[in-house]
Amino acid sequence: MTKIFLKILQFICIVLVLLSFTILTATPTEAASLSGDLLKQPPTEITVSLGNSANELKYEPNHLEFLAGKRYKLKLINPSNQKHYFTAKDFADGIWTQKVEAGKVEVKGAIHEVELKPGAEAEWVFVPIKPGKYGLRCPIAGHTEAGMTGDIVIQ
Incomplete structure (x- = not known):
């Protein structure tokens, strides 16, 4: 709390x-x-694919840039037939999360990673606060090693 x-x-x-x-x-x-009110401003929408229909282990795109103090909607999609994670704890600690929405569920509060099952979609609405460069990875065994990594920059 x-x-x-x-x-x-x-x-x-x-x-x-x-x-x-x-x-x-x-x-x-x-x-x-x-x-x-910042929260009444429409968010800038960015879509990130976790894997693809060919089951390649990668984020598309794997480099994201955000401006501190601006509102964003990160649309996460998983078109592959296996689950993946969007894990970036230090990034998550450097933002203010308004909500994560998936289906008919809306989650509020501190979020450190999002798991997407095959075919799943989620939206993460947030405002970056702390400038820096942060790592992104899928911690499922073998996924990070196969290249499912990226970086996130807050300016």
């Missing part, structure tokens, strides 16, 4: 700093439009 509270507090502080800096350097008209 404390960890979640601290993550939310960190997110709020970063958003306030970003908004304050942007508003101070913007014209009055720009400042008024920037002060809207």
